Amino acid sequence: MKVLIADDDPQLVRALRITLAAHGYEVVAAPDGAAAVALAAKEHPDIVMVDLGMPRLDGVQVIEALRGWTTAPIIVVSGRTGSADKVESLDAGADDYVTKPFQIDELLARLRALSRRVTAASGVPVVTFGDVVVDLSTKTVTRSGERVHLTPTEWKILEFLARNPGSLVTRQALLKDIWGTEQVADTGYLRLYMSQLRKKLESDPGNPAHLLTESGMGYRLLADAA
């Protein structure tokens, strides 16, 4: 049973990690919302514990992002005791809400209750790199949890690259797959679409970290390890 902890309090994370590990859970942790979403896509945890009021992406936004593609139980652990926060979190898709400070045995009991309800994972073919998630089955691209809109041509290029993660894709292979032209006359539009993809998906489009170009050869998508 793998648990993802999203909390910006390193001391609390450390204590939880020890306790949960002692009870047989595998623990992964992220210090902010955006990292939590990316880590969830990569690790596919069975249960998610999320704090409200994290940097970079609020807890509620994390819940909404996760609910876009997973049904794993989500439990909110927050210092906020108001019912408004509880209602908002639960309606966003959370399954439980615990207020700090909490009794550790109560939290463990709630985790056990949620574990009972865990259903089998969906096994969707997804490719992730950085904070980007590419879902090849639903043709959906999200970045830090938010949907990114791609034009048909942009999607075709990204799809082709995502189906060959890590390996070099020659320019003519891309041109043939997307425009079907045998005769390749690079009039420059491939460069144009790569530019737009980087603008939409890279955090620093000028220095791409994942959509790499191999001079004279083609392009390469550097994906995260599955």
Added chain:
Amino acid sequence: MKVLIADDDPQLVRALRITLAAHGYEVVAAPDGAAAVALAAKEHPDIVMVDLGMPRLDGVQVIEALRGWTTAPIIVVSGRTGSADKVESLDAGADDYVTKPFQIDELLARLRALSRRVTAASGVPVVTFGDVVVDLSTKTVTRSGERVHLTPTEWKILEFLARNPGSLVTRQALLKDIWGTEQVADTGYLRLYMSQLRKKLESDPGNPAHLLTESGMGYRLLADAA
């Protein structure tokens, strides 16, 4: 959605009955543990709310009895705040634990969270988005509780989209499924039906929030969190 309330405080039961009914729940109530178990066997509620410390059968015993034959979510509503009671209840099979006095909106939110699990787990093919509910088994569509009349063709399109919530559906897939035509010549009627569906289901048909179109590719139904 049917809720069974097991509590020996008639005043609280009365208040809950009114509030829950106002939010669309069907309510049945039992004043003690033994009656609650009997009533559950007869009524088959979707969710059970149980108090600890009832006459004739304690709350934990009620939980254990119910868990013998049903997986319906059980939520404990109790005045006892100690973690020992929480742990005991949750480990007996309860799904949630709320302490009295409680905020009614928080309780409602937790009920909604449990309802989601019920519909998701029971495999009942129901898709919701905004104020619209699409029931694939009974072929009915309701909006804010009121039935919406769809023509056969409109229903076929919505059904196809609802069977692939969140996923992009290409125009040719829709045309092939609904008109069976191999050769696709979009003469424009698909666009017309999408327009009518939006008029009937979207609150702002001009700016659709759920029946989205991906230019050049197809359509996508953005459903609520499961």
Added chain:
DNA sequence: TCCGGCCGTTCGGATTCCGTGAGGACAGCG
């Protein structure tokens, strides 16, 4: 230092694609 190949990026016109209103064809029904 100059030069030419290669690449990324911006701009804008041409083209395709989409939403929507109006209305005809057709079948079922009283």
Added chain:
DNA sequence: CGCTGTCCTCACGGAATCCGAACGGCCGGA
């Protein structure tokens, strides 16, 4: 025969997309 509901065609305005052209930066070789 008129009415009603549904399916479909057509046409138009607006939005999204494509792609040609051009400019600037980088870099290795002469």
